[in-house]
Amino acid sequence: MAGTRSADDPGIIRFDFPEHGVDPLxxxxxxxWFAKFDAAGLVLLYQETTPDGARSNFCRxxxxxxxxALATDVEWVDASPGASV
Numbered sequence: 001m002a003g004t005r006s007a008d009d010p011g012i013i014r015f016d017f018p019e020h021g022v023d024p025l026x027x028x029x030x031x032x033w034f035a036k037f038d039a040a041g042l043v044l045l046y047q048e049t050t051p052d053g054a055r056s057n058f059c060r061x062x063x064x065x066x067x068x069a070l071a072t073d074v075e076w077v078d079a080s081p082g083a084s085v
Contacts, residue, residue, distance in 0.1 A: 001025055010036045017057055037061070 004011030010032045016025045046059040 013037060013061065015059060 001012040001014055005026075005028075010028050013028070013033050013036050014025060016027075041064050042061045043064050044059060045062055047056040050056045
C-alpha cells in the first residue's frame, strides 16, 4: 500500500483488483510480496463462488490465529512449498 513501504519492508500488502481501485496501491515484486506474507505469518482466505454460484472476488489476508477463529466452514489448502494440494 502506498506510503507504508520502507527500505527494508514492503509495507502493507494487498491484492489489487483494478475494477475496485479504491486504495492507493503500488506494485511490488512477487518475491517481496511472499516474503512479507511469510514473515507476517499470514494466510489467504478466499471464496471462489458466492452462495448463488457467481464468481467471487472475496479474499482477505489474515494472521493465522485470526483465520482459525473466523473461518468455520472453510476448506483449508496447504500451499507451502512441497505440500501436496
